[in-house]
Amino acid sequence: MYVSVVLFTADLRLHDHPPLRAALDGTREVVPLFVRDRGVADAGFAVPNRLAFLADCLRDLDSGLRRHGGRLVVRSGDLVEEVCQVVAEADADEVHMAADVSAYAHRREARLRRALEADGRRLHVHEAVTxxxxxxxxxxxxxxxxxxxxxxxxxxxxxxxRDPLGVPRTIRVPEGVGSEEVPSRAGLPGVSAGLAAGGExxxxxxxxxxxxxxxxxxxxxxxxxxxxxxxxxxxxxxxxxxxxxxxxxxxxxxxxxxxxxxxxxxxxxxxxxxxxxxRPAAATADYRTRHDRWRTERTAQEDIEAWREGRTGYPVVDAAMRQLRHEGWMHNRARLLAASFLAKTLYVDWRVGARHFLDLLVDGDVASNQLNWQWMAGTGTDTRPHRVLNPVTQARRHDPDGSYVRRWVPELARLEGLAAHEPWKLRGPERDAVDYPGPVVDLAEGLDRFRRARGRA
Incomplete structure (x- = not known):
């Protein structure tokens, strides 16, 4: 009987899983494998929120496999070394996995292919999985x-x-392939208090x-x-x-x-x-350069910290950043507003914001995060690269009665309606009663700085 290894990466499910169905073709036994890749941790991507959600996903995947007669094998270390070790233990003929798009994923896939082929094994990479x-x-x-x-x-x-695939009825795993304990989110430090549950x-x-x-x-x-x-x-x-x-x-x-x-x-x-x-370099370099001379973490430290902490003085921006910290997730419109404010109103390098988002977002991945940041910074695929989202105008349009702001910025909970979006307009004792900072920058000044930097003043 042939044995295959199914390497799960960013495809932690049993429904519509082409690599798993291909591996089970005929009378094969399979080893469902997930490797906690040391390279991901070394690159700084193994952050608490994603580790916690990942743990939920792995536990649920293992439970689903067991309902069909299988189990999940978990290993930690260098992905290529661990896969090859499992292949040897199971005497497997081939490995099936989903395709990915990042430069790191391509290098890892190439290393794995070379290692397997050197040992007479085959690697099958399946498209349209993720x-x-x-x-x-x-x-x-x-x-x-x-x-x-x-x-x-x-x-x-x-x-x-293609048509979606059903869940295999039976999944047979060969004996003798050891596994680490499937991880749990319990006890993980630094996890956002409102992080949602994971799993298929x-x-x-x-x-x-x-x-x-x-x-x-x-x-x-x-x-x-x-x-x-x-x-x-x-x-x-x-x-x-x-x-x-x-x-x-x-x-x-x-x-x-x-x-x-x-x-x-x-x-x-x-x-x-x-x-x-x-264009894998777009993960870190401008897709379309505008020859910006961005403010950096050294030159704009106070503004960047105010943005990260949700203390910019612009309530809708601060609400967005506080939602991010509490949930490890942020409303898409709020992401655009927060990104525009940092990259264009504060004129801070988009990579600073992208890194902060990746540190907290449970859904943070290189493609969507980096290229959305570039889109908003005007260095990506946006056909209107110099647009600036005014946080007050946007707040009035997308949070007309101030409910979103009051939910995430409790200092402003007593302000009614549109007043929650412009607390700097309060006067005297009314303003003194609100423990909330003034704006870190005047919007007109920020817009002028950005336009001058882009040669459009």
Whole structure:
């Protein structure tokens, strides 16, 4: 009987899992394997919120495998070394895994392929597992990737996506392959107090409930900060407890403007991955340079700390940053406002903000995080690179009665309506009673500095 290893990475589920189904083709036994990759930790990506959510996902995956006769094997160390060790212990013939897009993932895959082939084993890498379409599935005639979303989305929408796969009925794991204990979030230090639960069962429960109760209003209300009408599925997409292919199929099956808007967001996720796959340097370097001379952590230390702590004096920005710290997650509109404020109003290097987000976001990944930051900083794929989001105007539009601000900035809880967005306008005893800082920068001054820096003053 042939034996295969299924290497789980950012695809921690049993539903619609092409590598697992391919490995089980015929009469194979499989070793479901997850490696706690030392390289990820060494690069600073193994942060508390994602470790806690990951632990939930791994425990749920192990539970699901056991319901079908299997179990999850967990190892820690260098991924290539650990996979090769498990292959040797199981006398496996091949390894199946999902494709990924980061430069680190590509290097790791190449190392693993060389090591396996040197020992007469095979590596099979499966596309459209962590994305709805493979990064290279659609390309323009003149380039290896789309640099603008709209034409990409037009082509993306015309493609036929594969049908989702069911869960295997039986998963047989060979004896004699040892495993570490499956990790738990219990006792992990530094985890955000409001961090959501992870795992495939939780992801599927949340998506099914949202299909019934939320998706119909998504187009009209997804930017509403107070109502929070988003799906909150991004952590499950990041860890792969939900399949993008299945989500597209089910959303299209639901139909309607809300479903169409949700599918468009899944296409944005694929869009960023095809950009990063083609231009891996965009994780750290400007995709399109504007020759900025950004303020750095050394030259703008006080402003950066005020931004990180949610003490900028602009309530909607501060609410966003406090939500991030408490939940390890942030509303998408709030992410745009916080990023615009740091990169353009404060004119701080976008990499400073991207790193802080990655330190806290449970859904933080290189493609979506870095390229969204670049989009907002005007160094990425935005066709209007010099736009600046005014936090007061945006707050009035997307938090009209101040509920979002009062939820996350309790110092302003007594202020009614729009007053919560401009506390600096209070006078005398009324202002003295509010323990909240004044603005770190005048918006007009920040806008002028940005325009001068970009040669547009």
């Amino acid at each position: 994305t709805a379409l493979a990064p290279g599935a659609v390309t323009p005639a003149s380039s290896d990737h789309f640099a603008v979303f709209t034409p990409y989305f037009r082509q993306w929408s015309r493609q036929r996506m 069962r939780e992801g599927r429960r949340r998506f099914s409930a949202w299909l019934r109760q939320g998706i119909a209003d998504y187009e009209d209300r997804h930017d509403d900060l107070a109502v929070d009408a988003t799906s909150r599925l991004s952590p499950h997409l990041h860890f792969g407890t939900l399949s993008p292919v299945e989500l597209v199929h089910r959303a299209r099956g639901a139909g309607g403007p809300g479903a169409d808007a949700f599918v468009r967001q899944l296409a944005w996720r694929d869009f960023h991955r095809q950009v990063l796959a083609a």
